[in-house]
Amino acid sequence: MSTEMPKCYQIATMPPTAASSSTPPASQSSALPPSHNATESTSDVPDCSSSEQPASDESKVVPSRKPLLRLELRDLSSSGSRAFLRLVHASAALEDAVDAVLKLLYKNMRPSCIPPTRSVTLVLRDMDGVAYTTGLDLDDDHKEIHLSTKYIEFVPESRQKEEILGVLVHEMVHCWQHSGFGSAPVGLTEGIADFVRLKAGYAPPHWKRHTDCDWDAGYERTGYFLDWLEKDHGADIVRKINEALRECQYDAHKLWHDCCGKGIEKLWEDYRKSVEDECDKSESSSEDITDQKGQEDVPAQEKDQPAPPEDHRTPREKARRGGNMHVPVRPGTSS
Numbered sequence: 127m128s129t130e131m132p133k134c135y136q137i138a139t140m141p142p143t144a145a146s147s148s149t150p151p152a153s154q155s156s157a158l159p160p161s162h163n164a165t166e167s168t169s170d171v172p173d174c175s176s177s178e179q180p181a182s183d184e185s186k187v188v189p190s191r192k193p194l195l196r197l198e199l200r201d202l203s204s205s206g207s208r209a210f211l212r213l214v215h216a217s218a219a220l221e222d223a224v225d226a227v228l229k230l231l232y233k234n235m236r237p238s239c240i241p242p243t244r245s246v247t248l249v250l251r252d253m254d255g256v257a258y259t260t261g262l263d264l265d266d267d268h269k270e271i272h273l274s275t276k277y278i279e280f281v282p283e284s285r286q287k288e289e290i291l292g293v294l295v296h297e298m299v300h301c302w303q304h305s306g307f308g309s310a311p312v313g314l315t316e317g318i319a320d321f322v323r324l325k326a327g328y329a330p331p332h333w334k335r336h337t338d339c340d341w342d343a344g345y346e347r348t349g350y351f352l353d354w355l356e357k358d359h360g361a362d363i364v365r366k367i368n369e370a371l372r373e374c375q376y377d378a379h380k381l382w383h384d385c386c387g388k389g390i391e392k393l394w395e396d397y398r399k400s401v402e403d404e405c406d407k408s409e410s411s412s413e414d415i416t417d418q419k420g421q422e423d424v425p426a427q428e429k430d431q432p433a434p435p436e437d438h439r440t441p442r443e444k445a446r447r448g449g450n451m452h453v454p455v456r457p458g459t460s461s
């Protein structure tokens with residue numbers, strides 16, 4: 127691990143985020159690929175503190191080089207491929223995913239901070255698991271996102287489109303994020319991927335905040351923690367973390383103190399308290415409502431609402447509707 131003072135920790139001060147990014151990306155019909163109408167970098171030196179102009183306008187971050195986006199369908203006859211083609215406009219979906227990722231990781235940063243990803247190929251094929259991202263052996267700037275057609279079939283029909291788009295955003299993060307040359311905890315890089323998915327508006331209904339784990343448990347567990355960090359410590363925390371991993375190895379003490387002013391253990395402890403306090407508050411407000419109406423034996427959420435029809439579905443059937451659906455672990459490397 128390098129002991130030199132890495133310049134990537136000298137994070138440029140960024141103006142606060144202009145607009146909330148919690149809304150889903152623009153509809154597919156209005157999606158456009160990254161265009162050439164923004165300022166382009168003329169420098170090959172990856173230095174975000176240079177006098178380059180920021181990469182973005184208010185709505186879009188444009189990389190120095192527009193990536194080639196490709197689609198490869200290995201089996202057109204599979205029902206997963208058929209569902210994909212029926213539900214998703216592939217070029218718009220990939221372009222939207224690139225836009226969402228670049229906006230959330232590189233807004234107000236210089237184009238030279240963005241990895242030189244030259245192409246992203248979405249490969250739909252029959253495989254176990256959900257999806258993974260890999261670089262080509264010959265040139266890591268060419269990425270492949272492999273998405274399982276079997277998994278698409280597994281997702282309830284009413285959720286298929288949102289799930290495909292959400293997984294695409296998650297995997298697209300891996301095509302553009304920094305990882306301290308692979309030294310960052312996998313839980314952190316996976317957490318950033320799900321943080322971006324969350325902020326892009328594609329959090330599945332079964333996601334929830336967990337505190338019964340470590341901060342680097344990954345995926346939505348770490349993603350929600352990062353979301354809380356942005357609300358509590360500044361809207362550009364995740365961009366700072368990503369930038370800190372651009373040119374140097376992961377250094378836990380330095381990274382978290384530089385980005386948030388505290389160590390990771392203290393931050394995770396604060397997050398757990400915050401989530402637990404929130405739960406206590408919502409529980410006590412539920413009790414208040416119950417006390418006011420003097421009907422302690424009736425669950426608060428049923429007040430003022432007609433009783434829901436009796437649910438005769440089995441737990442498995444409920445899960446298939448998007449309840450506590452188990453998502454298989456993503457296979458292989460996904461960085």
Ligand SMILES: [Zn+2]
Pocket residue numbers: 296297300316319456460
């Ligand atoms: Zn991942």
